[in-house]
Amino acid sequence: MSKRKHRDVPQEKDFTGGMINSASCSYVGTTGEKALDEKISALAKEIDNSEGFCLLAELMTTAVRISRGAVSQGDFKMMNRALKEMRISSEVFNPYSHIKKVGIFGSARTKPEEVEYITTVKFAERMREEGFMTITGAGPGIMAAGNEGAGRENSFGLNISLPFESSANPFIAGDEKLIDYNYFFTRKLSFVKEADAAVAMPGGFGTMDEIFEAMTLIQTGKAVIYPLVLLDAKGGTYWKFWNQFIEEHLMRLNLISESDFALFKVTDDIEEAVSEIVNFYRNFHSYRFVGDKLVVRLQDAIDPDAFDNLATEFADIVKSGTMQQRGALPEEENEVEMAEMPRIVLRHGRGDMGRLRQFIDAINVATIV
CATH class of the missing domain: 3.30.1360 (Gyrase A; domain 2)
Structure with missing residues (x-):
């Protein structure tokens, strides 16, 4: 009988599965001014009197280089805001690092009465029963269904500011686990970094972008492997035809490997989708x-x-x-x-x-x- 005593031990969220960082400060770099470098190093060590002070010194050095380098004001603002969004995301997710999470993608246009919406609600409910929290894009449609099924206490919402679709759905609006993003790339980083599995329901360009982003990062070894499930409502053919395209074009032309099909699962069965995720961590x-x-x-x-x-x-x-x-x-x-x-x-x-x-x-x- 398995003890499973390690099941709730959190994994450090280095989603790249990268190398153990060296404690050396040799990679910090320079501002171009030795006296300033020494001030930065001393301040970093004063703020963080641990091995981590080297990373802080590197970050401070980079910030100085940006402010003094060939960087436009617009780029400076973008870099600053992107880093701020990443910081806020980590602060929101950190208290829940011991709980596994599933990201749910899908169309914002799906109506509550449609079978795809109902399927998503049921799937999120089942994942909640299995001890998983749910991450969605916080919008309407499939995103709302994911938050509804998971419930507010077990939901995260990663809202993107758009001129035509900027308010969060009522199942996550006002919650402390709702995060607002200006940039898609910082939002997608949080989806990939914080999730322990991802499920995609039928959707448009955004859904394709999100699922291919995760698949590409995993296939190239830039992100750790986790389950990717492409879920249709019972009898649905959206992902079956998608898979047919992958087989008849990408695979037939030798643009991918046969083993790449192990990186995702296509199904129209909720329990099969749940099993794919839960058994991955057996x-x-x-x-x-x-x-x-x-x-x-x-x-x-x-x-x-x-x-x-x-x-x-x-x-x-x-x-x-x-x-x-x-x-x-x-x-x-x-x-x-x-x-x-x-x-x-x-x-x-x-x-x-x-x-x-x-x-x-x-x-x-x-x-x-």
């Missing part, structure tokens, strides 16, 4: 890269015989050396909450993320200790 917890090593954290250790079979079946994803099941690496000592988690460690070439998704699926069905 034993798999998270992963990140430490140098050239991929470290996959597990809820429970895998039975030695089952692990040997897993290592054999997925030997192709190992760039060099062998796959090992072990404890935390010394470089992970700063992640105290995850110290006791069992790991699978291997050298991975950061290619074919679809195959890595298949590896995670295999982990979730392997016999545990």
Whole structure:
């Protein structure tokens, strides 16, 4: 019987799964004035007397360079506002870092009486029952349905300021978890960074943009893998025809790999969509890269015989050396909450993320200790 004692341990939201940062200040850069660099370093250390002061010094140095460089006033304002929006987003999401979240995309034009709206409400209700919070774009249509099904307490709204559609839906309006954005790119960053899964209902250009953004970042290894579900109402064909286009054009022309189809799931069944997301975290917890090593954290250790079979079946994803099941690496000592988690460690070439998704699926069905 699985203990699942690590299920609620939050993952540090480095959504890139990137390398462990060095404590060195060698990457801070310079303003061009040695005396000013020293003042910035001293002030950063005074404000943040930890290893993190180097990052603060780098940020302050960058700000000075922007103010003194070949940057227009308009660009300066954009950079400042973008950083401010990112800061606000992190502050809003931080208290809920221990709770998994699902992002829901879809058309703002869908009416409450339409089957896609009703399906979204039911799906969000089921995800709430499974312990997930819901993130939507805070607008009408499918977004409103997601917030309605999840309920205000379990909802986030990422509202974009548009001249024709700027007010939040009544299910999230006025809530402290509603965030207003001026830029689509900072809003999309929050969607990808904060979600542990994404579900797309039928929608227009915005829905296509959001789902392809997430898929591209995952396929290229720029964002960690998580479940992407393309959900139709029962009997719907929107995503079936979308998948047909992917098969007949992208795949037929060798523009994508066959394993890329493992990165998403098309279904018109709510329970199948819920299962796709929940089972992704059955034993798999998270992963990140430490140098050239991929470290996959597990809820429970895998039975030695089952692990040997897993290592054999997925030997192709190992760039060099062998796959090992072990404890935390010394470089992970700063992640105290995850110290006791069992790991699978291997050298991975950061290619074919679809195959890595298949590896995670295999982990979730392997016999545990």
